[in-house]
Amino acid sequence: MARYASDTSRPRSARAWRSLALAALIACALVGVGLVISSLVSPYAKDLRQGYLLAQAMAHGLDPYLPLPELGRVFLPGHPMDDMAHPSPHPFVVGWLSLPLALFTYEHAVVVWLLFELVCLGVSVVLFLRVLRVPASGWQTLAITFLAIGWWPVANELRWGQLTLLVVVMFLGAWLALRQGRDIAGGILLGGLALVKLAGWPIVLWLLLQRRWKAVWATGLFWSLLHGVAIALYGWPLVRDYYLKVGPEVSAIYRVWEMNFSAWTIGQRLFADSGDRFLSTPLWRSPLLASIVTIAVPLLIVGLGVWAAQRLSSFDASFALLMALGVILNPVAWQHYLVMAAPALVLLVMRLRELQWPTRTTVVVALLLLTISVPYYWFRVLALHFAVGVSPAGKPIVPALPALLTLSIGVALCGLLWLLVKLEPKTSDLSHPSARASLPAVPDASHSVAR
Numbered sequence: 001m002a003r004y005a006s007d008t009s010r011p012r013s014a015r016a017w018r019s020l021a022l023a024a025l026i027a028c029a030l031v032g033v034g035l036v037i038s039s040l041v042s043p044y045a046k047d048l049r050q051g052y053l054l055a056q057a058m059a060h061g062l063d064p065y066l067p068l069p070e071l072g073r074v075f076l077p078g079h080p081m082d083d084m085a086h087p088s089p090h091p092f093v094v095g096w097l098s099l100p101l102a103l104f105t106y107e108h109a110v111v112v113w114l115l116f117e118l119v120c121l122g123v124s125v126v127l128f129l130r131v132l133r134v135p136a137s138g139w140q141t142l143a144i145t146f147l148a149i150g151w152w153p154v155a156n157e158l159r160w161g162q163l164t165l166l167v168v169v170m171f172l173g174a175w176l177a178l179r180q181g182r183d184i185a186g187g188i189l190l191g192g193l194a195l196v197k198l199a200g201w202p203i204v205l206w207l208l209l210q211r212r213w214k215a216v217w218a219t220g221l222f223w224s225l226l227h228g229v230a231i232a233l234y235g236w237p238l239v240r241d242y243y244l245k246v247g248p249e250v251s252a253i254y255r256v257w258e259m260n261f262s263a264w265t266i267g268q269r270l271f272a273d274s275g276d277r278f279l280s281t282p283l284w285r286s287p288l289l290a291s292i293v294t295i296a297v298p299l300l301i302v303g304l305g306v307w308a309a310q311r312l313s314s315f316d317a318s319f320a321l322l323m324a325l326g327v328i329l330n331p332v333a334w335q336h337y338l339v340m341a342a343p344a345l346v347l348l349v350m351r352l353r354e355l356q357w358p359t360r361t362t363v364v365v366a367l368l369l370l371t372i373s374v375p376y377y378w379f380r381v382l383a384l385h386f387a388v389g390v391s392p393a394g395k396p397i398v399p400a401l402p403a404l405l406t407l408s409i410g411v412a413l414c415g416l417l418w419l420l421v422k423l424e425p426k427t428s429d430l431s432h433p434s435a436r437a438s439l440p441a442v443p444d445a446s447h448s449v450a451r
Contacts, residue, residue, distance in 0.1 A: 028150030032158075036114070036149065039159040043110040044079045048161030052109055053081075054088045055098035064088065064095055065238065065246050076106055089250040089332070091242060092230045093195040094163065113161050120165035121145055121154070127172035128343055131179075131316060132350075152373050157336040164339045167197050171340065174200070175319050178207075178215060187218025194223050199340070202302050202322040202329065206309050251331040255294075258383070258403065259376050261410030262333035263301050267293030269407070270400065278384060278396040280403035298329055301414075308421045317424045320344035324417055328410050335376040335409060341416075345369065348420045355423065365419060371412035379406045 039046065053071040057064040062071070065087040072081035088095075101109040122145045129136050129144075136144070148154050157164050170189050177186035187207075193200035200219075207215045230239050254260050255268050257276040265274070271290035274280045282290075305325040309318035324341035327333055352362055386402030 025147050025150055029147050030150075032149040032151070032155035033146075035155050036158045039161075040110060040114070043107055044076070046110060046159075046161040048110060048113055049076065049081065049106070050084065050088045051090055051094050051098040051161075051163070052101050052106055054090055054092075054095040055102040058092075058095045059099060059102040063238070064092065065242060079106075086250050086253055087246045089246070090163075091195055091198070092234070092239065093192075093226060097166075097196070110161060114158065117158055117161070117165050118145075120169050121148060121158075124165060124168045124172060127169065127176065128346070131172065131175055131343070132346075151342075152375060153336045153338040153342075156334075157339055160336060162336055163197060164336055167193060167199055168339055168342075170196070171200065171323050172343070174203075175316075175323075175343075178212075178319070179315055183212055183215035184218045187215040188222045190215070191219040191222030191226075194219070195226055198330065199326045200323075202305055202325055203319065205302070206306050206318065206322055209306065209310060247331075254332045258380055258406040260332055260334065261328065261407050261413075262331055263298045263328045263410070264294055264331045265407075266297045267291065267295075269404065275395070275398070275403065277380060278387065278398045278403070279391045279393075280398050280400055283400045301325065302329060305417075311426045312421065313425045317344075317347055317420060320347050321417055321420060324413065328413060333410065335372075338372055338409070338413065341372075341413060344417060344420055348416060348423070351420070351423045361419065361423070365416065368412040368416050368419075372409050372416070376409060379408050 049072070050068065053068060053075055054064045056062075056075040057066065057071055062074070064071075067087055068081040068084045071088075072079065101112060104112060122141065125141055125145050125148065129141070149158065154165075170193050174186045174189035174193070177183075177189065190200045190204055194204075204216060204219050207219075227239060251264070255262075255265050256274040258274065258278065258280065259276070267290040268274045269280065269282075270293060271282050271284060271286045273282060302325065305322055309322050312318045312321070320343045324344040327337045327340050330337065348365065352358070352365060355361075383398050383402050383405045384396055387396035387398050389397045391397055
């Protein structure tokens with residue numbers, strides 16, 4: 001009787017935990033919706049200003065890469081852009097995408113862009129469900145979209161009026177196209193990603209190693225074609241200066257910000273002064289080492305990532321891995337960029353479920369997911385507890401090692417991606433029946449892996 005009572009209590013306990021988890025997700029989603037709505041009250045704090053001013057400058061024949069405060073005085077009078085004393089960091093394609101916003105006042109453009117981002121979020125959910133081959137009704141898709149707003153990176157993306165959700169739609173479109181063997185369509189979408197966010201290039205390297213030439217050529221040709229159009233419209237100097245002056249200038253500004261967890265910041269953090277809200281002193285001051293490490297760390301990460309993607313047996317896991325690695329390989333990585341890592345995180349959780357939730361690994365994954373999901377400024381507050389003085393500019397001074405606490409999000413993401421690789425079957429494991437059963441049922445053309 002005791003054993004029977006125990007067996008019947010387990011389903012009840014499982015249902016109770018599921019109900020509790022659902023209630024927590026709904027509560028987080030409601031908080032996220034509240035944060036997004038409240039951001040409309042202060043529209044001039046949004047990053048959308050950069051794309052809006054870029055589009056307005058293009059529409060009115062001004063240099064789109066004038067410093068943002070100059071453009072702000074023309075198109076947003078009364079709302080200075082002194083907090084962004086640099087040109088727009090966006091490529092010219094973002095200006096083209098934002099041109100419809102130039103038809104509206106900025107206050108109305110904020111609402112239009114929010115609605116567009118919500119559509120992108122819903123489309124992302126639909127596309128990812130197709131990736132997973134999970135059928136879902138319209139109401140289920142809406143419910144998932146609503147719950148997704150409860151994840152802090154998604155809520156922040158919507159609050160700031162950013163581009164990441166559009167990028168995710170393009171990533172998922174390329175994922176489906178490449179998996180189905182439509183390499184030209186997939187390559188065009190990857191070329192678009194490189195134009196909008198300088199993203200997706202680790203996937204192109206992987207496709208190059210797989211000898212999927214159509215996809216690689218389509219990426220390069222589409223990227224080159226649109227640059228040719230931009231040169232014809234605006235002249236070579238504008239395109240040249242974006243890559244040789246504007247991009248490096250903006251990257252240099254934000255490379256020292258403590259909440260930028262990009263791999264490109266490691267050299268600066270360790271061997272030079274860094275920090276925005278506080279001053280982080282280096283472990284050892286060396287401009288040469290700072291320059292070397294700044295380049296070496298991203299190259300090492302992309303090399304390991306592409307090598308790991310080559311070894312994985314699942315196309316989906318390989319694509320998701322490289323899509324997520326693009327977050328920390330971007331010269332500037334804010335927490336809302338983690339939306340690009342969401343597919344990899346979902347695949348990792350699904351893999352844990354297949355393995356029947358191994359206790360130790362599940363706890364580690366839960367802690368790492370918590371690390372990337374809490375508000376980014378918590379880590380800055382934590383680092384500030386180790387301040388040892390105040391700089392002449394009035395900023396708290398934090399030693400290098402405690403200051404590295406602000407890299408927690410990037411480190412946790414790398415840990416999660418490493419676990420994704422570790423738990424997925426490798427190509428050398430395909431002789432095992434369980435590994436073969438885990439392969440996706442896709443056509444040979446879409447699952448070709450050159451070895």
